Amino acid sequence: MNEEFQDHQIRDIIRINYKYTMGGQSKFFLELMKHKKLLGTKCTKCGKTWMPPRINCSDCYAPANWVELKQTGTIEVSTIVWYTTSAFIKAIPYGVGFIKLDGAETALLQGIFSENLVPSKIKKGKKVKAVFNKEREGKMTDFFFVPEDEYENWISKPEYEGGN
Ligand SMILES: [Zn+2]
Numbered sequence: 689m690n691e692e693f694q695d696h697q698i699r700d701i702i703r704i705n706y707k708y709t710m711g712g713q714s715k716f717f718l719e720l721m722k723h724k725k726l727l728g729t730k731c732t733k734c735g736k737t738w739m740p741p742r743i744n745c746s747d748c749y750a751p752a753n754w755v756e757l758k759q760t761g762t763i764e765v766s767t768i769v770w771y772t773t774s775a776f777i778k779a780i781p782y783g784v785g786f787i788k789l790d791g792a793e794t795a796l797l798q799g800i801f802s803e804n805l806v807p808s809k810i811k812k813g814k815k816v817k818a819v820f821n822k823e824r825e826g827k828m829t830d831f832f833f834v835p836e837d838e839y840e841n842w843i844s845k846p847e848y849e850g851g852n
Pocket residue numbers: 731732733734735736745746747748749750
């Protein structure tokens with residue numbers, strides 16, 4: 689390093705307010721927020737049902753129509769999270785996994801919470817059910833999945849509720 693160079697640093701904070709659009713997938717987030725519905729899409733040509741929803745089929749590129757899916761599903765693959773960003777730090781440890789909702793042919797990456805979080809509780813093939821925050825903002829964090837046998841416990845908590 690050049691001996692004449694002296695680095696002077698000032699600690700500061702940059703705060704950025706911004707908004708972004710969900711574009712063609714806005715309907716998914718609005719129905720989630722307002723009506724606790726989980727909408728996928730069904731291809732008008734090949735009939736494949738997508739969750740997360742695709743406005744156009746990712747296989748054949750034909751337009752897809754909105755369809756309401758069941759709020760139960762099966763874990764395809766999962767893991768337990770021990771390190772995360774500040775947004776989720778209070779929740780660790782928690783599960784995440786790809787969930788195939790009943791009626792969908794693709795899987796959704798989403799949080800899986802359990803009151804007794806051990807790998808066997810969230811392993812492949814286990815049935816899960818969606819639980820919704822009472823205060824929803826139209827974000828993916830408005831809902832999460834729980835093992836089916838814990839569903840009634842979760843929706844009895846004051847901050848959560850069951851779906852449709
Ligand atoms: Zn298709």
